[in-house]
Amino acid sequence: MKVIKDIRLYKSEEKNEYGMPIATSFADKKLNAVIHRIVMKLRENGFSLGDFDHLYINFVTFDIKEKIYLSEEIDRYHPWYRNCFINIEKGLYDSIGELDTYDFIINAIVDVLTTYFVTEEFDSKCIKYCISHAVEQGENMLMRFKEKKSTKRKAIVF
Helix, strand or coil: CEECCEEEEEEECCECCCCCECCEECCCHHHHHHHHHHHHHHHHCCCEEECCCEEEEEEECCCCCCCEEECCCCCCCCCCEEEEEEECCHHHHHHCCCHHHHHHHHHHHHHHHHHHCCCCCCCHHHHHHHHHHHHHHHHHCCCCCEEEECCCCEEEEC
16 A cells, blocks of 8 residues: 555546547646645545555546546556546636636545545545645645654654
8 A cells, every 4th residue: 555645637628549538737836735735644644545646636528437437547657646537517627727616626636535545544534634634724734744763762854
């Protein structure tokens, strides 16, 4: 089990000739900072995605198997990430990434993580707590960066 390292956001309106979405990153610096804080808080608490540590969330306008769909495809050259697709309406697609869609994006992340990655050790309540803590605290959030233990001492860098 690998501890989470990254969540990235993409959007796609169309597929290529192989049926794969043509993905475009859309997050600005502020949204990337929010997502990074969420990931760091989850990592600090030992949250795992399973056999991979990067999750790519792709908002799409075309039909998929379910409203939220975690792809089972594994890139044999890059087995450390998985794609998750979320179907959204065209109007939302056009504005996604703007400040007024941040709440929707964060709620979508909560939905993905609580739908596919809840375990006995890390239940949906823990996931929601980490995400809400990261969003509410913002720039003021303290995160454990490193911990070093010796026989007599323990140092933690936040």
